[in-house]
Amino acid sequence: MRRFVYCKVVLTTSLVWVLVDVFLLLYFSECNKCDNKKDHSLLPVLRAVMSLTQVAPGEMGKAVIIPKEEQEKMKELFKINQFNLMASDMIALNRSLPDVRLDGCKTKTYPDDLPNTSIVIVFHNEAWSTLLRTIHSAINRSPRHLLLEILLVDDASERDFLKKKLEDYVATLEVPVRILRMEQRSGLIRARLRGAAATRGQVITFLDAHCECTVGWLEPLLARIKEDRRAVVCPIIDVISDETFEYMAGSDMTYGGFNWKLNFRWYPVPQREMDRRKGDRTLPVRSGSSGWMSSKISSTSSHQIRNVETNQCVDNMGRKENEKVGFFNCHGMGGNQVFSYTADKEIRTDDLCLDASRLNGPVVMLKCHHMKGNQMFEYDAERLTLLHVNSNQCLDMPSEEDKMVPTLRDCSGRRSQQWILRNMTLTV
Template identity: 55%
Template sequence: MGKPVIFEGDMKTHADALYHKNAFNLLASDMIAFNRSLPDVRPQQCKSLFYPEVLPTTSVIIIFHNEAFSALLRTVHSVINRSPRHLLKEIILVDDASTQEHLKVKLDDYISRHFHSSARVRIERLPTRSGLIRARIHGALNAIGDILTFLDSHCEVNVGWLEPLLAVIDKDRRNVVTPTIDVIDDNDLAYKGSDQLPQVGSFGWTMAFRWTAIQTMDLEEAKRNPTLPIRSPTMAGGLFSIDKGYFMELGMYDPGFQIWGAENIELSFKTWMCGGSLYTMACSHVGHIFRKFAPYTGMGSYFHRNNKRLIEVWLGDARAFYYKLHPDVMRIDAGDIQDQINLRKKLDCKSFDWYLDNVFPESPWPRKGSIFGFVSKSTFRFEFIEYSLAE
């Protein structure tokens, strides 16, 4: 039931020595069954819900690069074991040019032996390292399900995880939905979930994703009925479902983004500003190993370049505040963004000002006439800036 794996003595020393390979306890992962049981941590009201028999099908897309064999296969097994067969169209494993031997012939053989009859599981191998964003685009373009469901390669989906996501999209194809993301401990692989209301996604002055409490305007309804979708200003980006056609209409991810970073905020903005909605479901739970560092080499971080594109396309006049705090980003060459500006106009997207007022009124982002400053060891200085968020 998702219990921890505890090592002592020489075994702990060995486990600690392996930790850096995947940024989690590889030895513990290898000792846990691919199909281990998990505690049902959904709110009680979720357990008595019935969903329509006929729902859209989904393609589950999992990107991996040099992932641990056990973690990857446990992700796949959990999806197959806990997804209604008639709703799971396929599982696409996109190999972003892995170099480790266990992800080549050994993985091919395992997939062909174990999943030939139970579900359609296939591997798409990219010839060169492309990064998370382009690997996901590749998976989306090759998917045949009605809905795209993206998962990271070190997850375990829980009981009843899929139907709540598909049902919300079935009501409106412009709904984008994330599960409640539970923690799988990186040290002992314990599954740590709760039946309490989840946090939702947000962002701060750096534009980096962060978790926050459900906003006041949504909290009472969520407490009254936790089975309903909960509005989320942004999403973490690793685990979500979206209608395939709608994903294409939104332009998928900005094709000018490189490797990883800011794609989750961009898709969140696109969804809300261009006519869609983004929700988190308390009735859908997926465990995820949150790593303390990226164990990969040679890719670098493209966060600031991607952020520059995000800021220029989606923030309008509010970008002046961002550049005030991050002047170095202003000097970055983010490439040609005209296609993204044209897409925004084509989709008749609303402004960032509208987004703050209607979607994220509790945002720390300042409005016109706001005062901001910082506290140093010797001074307390405020600076007054005035700018318009209107576009």
């Protein structure tokens, strides 16, 4: 019995000394990063020690629950960035996350000579904790030789802490971080283009300002690009709750991609891809329309399709599959009036293509099938006509019977069959 008591004392003492050693190591390593050596704040090291024991708020991606007495304050702070800012500020900037990859993904190896990357992050009045957690996660979970730099593009933020305080903070990080400032609010695309133009890496990686990278996130993306420099790749994107900041793993049976308006969407993995991969879910998914766009991105442009006679535009009117395409006053704002004329001579709106199945029939929107046929339109840039190849008829303005739906008629060369495709593409 006495020997058992001695053993417990020895084990307890040893554990205490181990924790003290860890505490001291983390404490002095944190202090070595401080600009002001007199500022030996214990907060960073306390966060680090707590994260090791996985008891700090949000560690391992667990949900942060706000006490009832703080709920009203939480709701007020929620309005600032449209997420639970109180919960975010409670979480360490370098919090731990679970490794949810398939076992086969964890054991994959990649070439030593992968291209390096520049990460571009656009922000506007972003919260301090979410922006810095994004940066730290990218640095901590990227092989150092693959991460050349991070570019932060400030889209005219107004908050003081995103000025000099942010510049001073990122200057202490182990990866070069540059901040570019837009002179006026320009929007996500223009800000990303500004960042892309300033990059020095072999590959450009775009991240949102409130995301977190997990272990092993970068290597498979760069490996796909090493195989084909024309590829535009996208990982499985998991979810972080805007209310609790809980990390929730995404399904490998869906994939994230960009439609023809460059809006991000979720798509189910098609059966043809399941068959091609023969049950190996660690293989990359060829992403259908988005993958097609990736390899032929230079062959596609987005247009406003304006009728010469009426000066009105083709408009999808927010309608769905199997519904007729619309016709409305041109507004020049993109949106429902943006159509892509592809290298396969399809007229696309999102994942739907203009389709006509009968002579003199209305034009409807059906799922793009990439088989041409009823979805093939030839544009004559001199005559300004859109010839529906299967019917040998031309796209015409709406009829008197249905004044809101373009139709097909025998080609006659009249102005109602002339269409101007105004390019609306942003180019790099």
